Amino acid sequence: MRWTIAARPxxxxxxxxxxxxxxxxxxxxxxxxxxxRVAVLMLSCDxxxxxxxxxxxGYAEPTEIGQxxxxxxxxxxxxxxxxxxxxxxxxxxxxxxATEMVVxxxxxxxxxxxxxxxxxxxxxxxxxxxxxxxxxxxxxVPQAGDTLVVxxxxxGVGSIVGQIGKIAGCRVIGIAGGPDKCRWLTEExxxxxxxxxxxxxxxxxxxxxxxxxxxxxxxxxxGQMLEDLLARIARxxxxxxxxxxxxxxxxGRPPGxxxxxxxxxxxxxxxxxxxxxxxxxxxxxxDRLRKWLAEGRIVQRDEVVDGxxxxxxxxxxxxxxxxxxxxxxxxxx
Amino acid sequence: MRWTIAARPxxxxxxxxxxxxxxxxxxxxxxxxxxxRVAVLMLSCDxxxxxxxxxxxGYAEPTEIGQxxxxxxxxxxxxxxxxxxxxxxxxxxxxxxATEMVVxxxxxxxxxxxxxxxxxxxxxxxxxxxxxxxxxxxxxVPQAGDTLVVxxxxxGVGSIVGQIGKIAGCRVIGIAGGPDKCRWLTEExxxxxxxxxxxxxxxxxxxxxxxxxxxxxxxxxxGQMLEDLLARIARxxxxxxxxxxxxxxxxGRPPGxxxxxxxxxxxxxxxxxxxxxxxxxxxxxxDRLRKWLAEGRIVQRDEVVDGxxxxxxxxxxxxxxxxxxxxxxxxxx
Numbered sequence: 205m206r207w208t209i210a211a212r213p214x215x216x217x218x219x220x221x222x223x224x225x226x227x228x229x230x231x232x233x234x235x236x237x238x239x240x241r242v243a244v245l246m247l248s249c250d251x252x253x254x255x256x257x258x259x260x261x262g263y264a265e266p267t268e269i270g271q272x273x274x275x276x277x278x279x280x281x282x283x284x285x286x287x288x289x290x291x292x293x294x295x296x297x298x299x300x301x302a303t304e305m306v307v308x309x310x311x312x313x314x315x316x317x318x319x320x321x322x323x324x325x326x327x328x329x330x331x332x333x334x335x336x337x338x339x340x341x342x343x344x345v346p347q348a349g350d351t352l353v354v355x356x357x358x359x360g361v362g363s364i365v366g367q368i369g370k371i372a373g374c375r376v377i378g379i380a381g382g383p384d385k386c387r388w389l390t391e392e393x394x395x396x397x398x399x400x401x402x403x404x405x406x407x408x409x410x411x412x413x414x415x416x417x418x419x420x421x422x423x424x425x426x427g428q429m430l431e432d433l434l435a436r437i438a439r440x441x442x443x444x445x446x447x448x449x450x451x452x453x454x455x456g457r458p459p460g461x462x463x464x465x466x467x468x469x470x471x472x473x474x475x476x477x478x479x480x481x482x483x484x485x486x487x488x489x490x491d492r493l494r495k496w497l498a499e500g501r502i503v504q505r506d507e508v509v510d511g512x513x514x515x516x517x518x519x520x521x522x523x524x525x526x527x528x529x530x531x532x533x534x535x536x537x
Numbered sequence: 538m539r540w541t542i543a544a545r546p547x548x549x550x551x552x553x554x555x556x557x558x559x560x561x562x563x564x565x566x567x568x569x570x571x572x573x574r575v576a577v578l579m580l581s582c583d584x585x586x587x588x589x590x591x592x593x594x595g596y597a598e599p600t601e602i603g604q605x606x607x608x609x610x611x612x613x614x615x616x617x618x619x620x621x622x623x624x625x626x627x628x629x630x631x632x633x634x635a636t637e638m639v640v641x642x643x644x645x646x647x648x649x650x651x652x653x654x655x656x657x658x659x660x661x662x663x664x665x666x667x668x669x670x671x672x673x674x675x676x677x678v679p680q681a682g683d684t685l686v687v688x689x690x691x692x693g694v695g696s697i698v699g700q701i702g703k704i705a706g707c708r709v710i711g712i713a714g715g716p717d718k719c720r721w722l723t724e725e726x727x728x729x730x731x732x733x734x735x736x737x738x739x740x741x742x743x744x745x746x747x748x749x750x751x752x753x754x755x756x757x758x759x760g761q762m763l764e765d766l767l768a769r770i771a772r773x774x775x776x777x778x779x780x781x782x783x784x785x786x787x788x789g790r791p792p793g794x795x796x797x798x799x800x801x802x803x804x805x806x807x808x809x810x811x812x813x814x815x816x817x818x819x820x821x822x823x824d825r826l827r828k829w830l831a832e833g834r835i836v837q838r839d840e841v842v843d844g845x846x847x848x849x850x851x852x853x854x855x856x857x858x859x860x861x862x863x864x865x866x867x868x869x870x
């Protein structure tokens with residue numbers, strides 16, 4: 205079974221009709237040199253997937269209508285025509301919404317076969333955890349005593365950013381939607397404060413909680429939220445632009461942050477990055493995160509939805525902001 | 538004689554009526570400890586002056602209606618009640634639109650008494666030259682072979698940024714208004730290309746002239762120009778936000794750059810600074826600029842308007858973009 209891309213969600217929200225179910229895909233041909241046949245075990249839901257469907261320039265390989273919906277995932281090798289890979293190996297990389305796929309081995313990474321390996325590899329030790337780790341440590345450069353504000357704080361990346369911020373000695377303020385998520389941030393993840401943007405006035409609350417301004421701003425959201433927070437940065441602030449959930453869902457292109465000029469008054473820096481920029485150091489990041497997890501200093505929180513059947517609805521939930529932590533789809537054991 | 542602030546030009550253009558002439562100001566009182574009486578020789582016109590009049594947060598000391606219009610300038614000490622300063626010394630600092638002023642010595646810097654000292658101190662060796670030097674070398678970090686695009690390229694700062702860019706081995710593209718300014722950039726200042734934004738399509742011309750994208754973007758303008766150029770940055774680009782001429786003149790707050798998210802796709806950095814951030818190194822900057830001037834590698838271009846009488850009209854010309862290079866007002870010999 206697989207799901208294909210049926211339409212491009214450009215300048216609009218994702219809808220279930222953007223995907224088409226293919227209950228009986230053609231049997232994949234014999235492997236060519238360098239290929240692997242993989243049983244898909246687990247897939248992750250990522251904001252970037254909408255960009256892939258839109259063919260946003262600069263983000264990824266172009267997608268085609270009718271192709272299997274791409275998704276990052278973990279699978280088990282069923283058959284190998286590539287040196288260094290054997291049946292039974294766990295691999296991670298760009299897979300898709302299918303029970304079985306044929307992929308180029310060079311695009312796959314072998315995953316350590318540890319307990320809960322697929323979940324770990326896609327969550328804390330995967331793109332979310334590494335994005336949080338490298339974006340915060342290398343771009344945000346938090347200093348002990350800094351005030352770190354994280355938007356989209358209950359998401360897969362934001363929930364880890366805040367926890368690493370605590371380890372780095374920051375005062376951490378998370379912004380999320382709804383009292384449950386906010387309680388989760390402060391009570392389970394150890395954030396110092398959480399602001400419920402659906403019920404509270406973000407600008408006024410940030411002024412109360414961070415009277416000296418924001419030293420590190422981690423933005424997953426964009427739009428009005430980013431504009432309000434840029435107005436509250438401290439001198440020499442670092443603004444890490446990671447995502448733009450507000451942007452993904454809007455009709456047409458939203459305006460940029462009118463308060464951007466505050467980076468001049470505050471001698472501040474606003475910077476973006478792609479996870480691949482730090483590819484050489486990914487193993488260093490994984491080791492740190494694994495250690496913090498083992499020491500109980502980071503809580504790995506994700507939500508695993510069972511069944512490839514539910515993939516479209518699950519990805520839609522991500523864009524409605526209904527998840528806490530990383531949202532994963534379990535395809536097989 | 539002096540000019541006072543008569544109104545705050547908030548969210549509108551400057552008009553002549555924002556200033557009031559005071560032909561016979563009260564004689565200033567006897568000096569207090571630490572003060573200097575200074576004959577004003579030359580004043581500079583700077584975009585920041587409008588911000589001072591508006592009391593923009595974070596920029597400067599608050600201004601009051603009725604006070605002497607502040608301006609950076611050079612004067613000669615007439616009388617000193619401060620150690621280390623003697624009559625005849627040249628000093629530089631925040632003065633104002635007046636023939637004579639009493640100022641705190643600690644806010645003044647002594648200027649080397651060299652030929653053309655006031656012009657040099659306010660131009661190439663003053664805030665314009667130092668802003669260009671530190672902003673480009675420390676924030677823009679140009680690498681030989683980089684493509685540098687400068688907006689407001691014919692202005693006091695932009696004209697120096699482009700010349701330092703050439704010394705640093707960059708290909709330099711200046712954007713300015715009108716064929717005369719553009720010719721000036723390429724023929725006299727050595728820019729590789731100039732784009733006349735009043736006659737040419739900036740986005741299309743930049744695509745032609747910089748097909749691999751912009752490595753360093755120096756922005757004096759903001760608004761639509763910044764938005765268009767952010768869409769053309771190269772991987773790992775550095776965007777130096779220096780000014781926002783578009784912003785100063787608009788009715789209401791202009792939108793931010795909708796293309797800001799391109800800094801994520803390009804792993805780019807957008808950063809602001811204040812000249813004071815580099816105060817400890819200002820002498821290093823002045824020495825470099827003086828050396829390049831002596832070697833003929835930088836052309837010092839400014840426009841000196843005679844007479845304090847003409848101060849309001851001259852500052853208005855700055856905001857209409859009519860100047861080439863730094864705009865100065867000569868008050869006395």
